[in-house]
Amino acid sequence: MSALPPPPYYAVIFTSQRTAVDSGYADTADRMVALAAAQPGYLGADSARDADGLGITVSYWRSEEDIAAWRRHAEHRVARDTGRSDWYQHYTLRVARVERAYAWQRADGLQDPAALTSNEERA
Template sequence: MELKKPYYAVIFTSLRTEGDLGYAKMAEEMETLAQKQPGFIGMESARDGLGITVSYWESLEAIADWKANMDHRQAQKNGIKTWYSWYKVRICKVEREYEFNT
């Protein structure tokens, strides 16, 4: 699928605390909720010690609206309190992309 450029990527890099403590359920709920958010394009995630989740958005306004979503704000608070020992968020403008696929 060709996306209209530019679009935006929110890169969330994190280190988790020990144990699940409800994290998996909340992560699934947040992905479902994000998919319903106007301006959401998609999401990719990987974890092997260091976790990286990249969500893609049509605009900076859509990102700001997602950050302000009340359920997402509660998940952020729980993350700081329970699930993460460290995280960093980067917001990037995607102007070009390419891929390899066999």
């Protein structure tokens, strides 16, 4: 999991279904991760893909302007075009503003990480 700053920030959620075509997919995916990490406003990413080729990658960004700049990046555009022509059956992209975030790990015990120390209610 990515270590992220306190909200608010943005999440770009990319859900895709791969084709059987590989033709450089893994190398390009690795390059896009490294390239995105070098972009202004990039905060991190989490990614998973199952054995049937369904994948979800969530990248985190400081602002919508940073997301738009990444979308315009020339190498990213080429990878996107190749994805449409070769690597993906379909994909969905969603952009969301993260208003609240918390984490839990086993070492924390059983306490709910979203529990407040005051009487406030969580939405």
